[in-house]
Amino acid sequence: MIRNNSGGEIMNRIIIVIMTVVMLFAFVACSKGAAESAAEVKNTKTAQPVASVPAAATPSTGTVDSEYDPNVKVEFETQTNADRRVVTIGTIDKSRYIAPILVTSFGQSTDAAMLDTVMKRVGVDYTYNPAVGADGVAGYKTIVIAVGASTKGLGAAGISEADETARAKAIMKEVEANGLEVICCHIGGSSRRGALSDVFTDMVLSQSSCIVLKEDANFDGKFTDYAKAHNLPISLIFATKDTVQVFTEIFK
Numbered sequence: 001m002i003r004n005n006s007g008g009e010i011m012n013r014i015i016i017v018i019m020t021v022v023m024l025f026a027f028v029a030c031s032k033g034a035a036e037s038a039a040e041v042k043n044t045k046t047a048q049p050v051a052s053v054p055a056a057a058t059p060s061t062g063t064v065d066s067e068y069d070p071n072v073k074v075e076f077e078t079q080t081n082a083d084r085r086v087v088t089i090g091t092i093d094k095s096r097y098i099a100p101i102l103v104t105s106f107g108q109s110t111d112a113a114m115l116d117t118v119m120k121r122v123g124v125d126y127t128y129n130p131a132v133g134a135d136g137v138a139g140y141k142t143i144v145i146a147v148g149a150s151t152k153g154l155g156a157a158g159i160s161e162a163d164e165t166a167r168a169k170a171i172m173k174e175v176e177a178n179g180l181e182v183i184c185c186h187i188g189g190s191s192r193r194g195a196l197s198d199v200f201t202d203m204v205l206s207q208s209s210c211i212v213l214k215e216d217a218n219f220d221g222k223f224t225d226y227a228k229a230h231n232l233p234i235s236l237i238f239a240t241k242d243t244v245q246v247f248t249e250i251f252k
Helices: 003-047 111-122 151-157 161-178 196-205 222-229 240-251
Strands: 085-091 101-106 142-147 179-187 210-214 234-237
Touching: 003 210, 003 234, 085 111, 085 222, 085 240, 101 161, 101 196, 111 240, 142 196, 151 161, 151 179, 161 196, 179 196, 179 234, 196 222, 210 240, 234 240
Parallel strands: 101 142, 142 179, 179 210, 210 234
Antiparallel strands: 085 234
């Protein structure tokens, strides 16, 4: 009986030990899981969100049949840089550009609004009307035209591509008939190149006596070649804001 009782006691102790070990492992596992959960919550609260990389912008050129892809960077030799922000080729006859001055847009891009800001900074008396009609051109001596088409801008203005093209043609007829001085401003850069934008550009270049160009739009030499062939002064700018320096020199 004593042996049997001792054996039973030993078995009970073994069972108690086993149960203790099992409970210990269970406790450790639960503690670990709780710690991991707490760490996850902490990381969720403190971790900074990963910034999403936006897809390359595709500036609207008003058409879809252009061979130019604004998302493909074209390497070419430029004359402007961060240290040499404005390069003028030729001599600008400042006496030609007198008031009253009109600033308008061909293509309804935001570039015209940028010109509006530039003129304000320069401190020049002028009229800003991005959608002026041909009948509103008479009486001005100088017209500054921002060329660059934007389907978004056209849509916001409630103007179709056909109507904008017709308006531009009518204005250029008035310009020629009245002998207005024209400054062609292509300051939106390469994102403003495209089939429709180039149509507007060609209209304006044909009557221009001066060109202001954000140089990255000249990847194919279009503007400098035209200026050279027609003996026109052209101011190349590194960034849109550098238009202020050019216009200060022209109008002040």
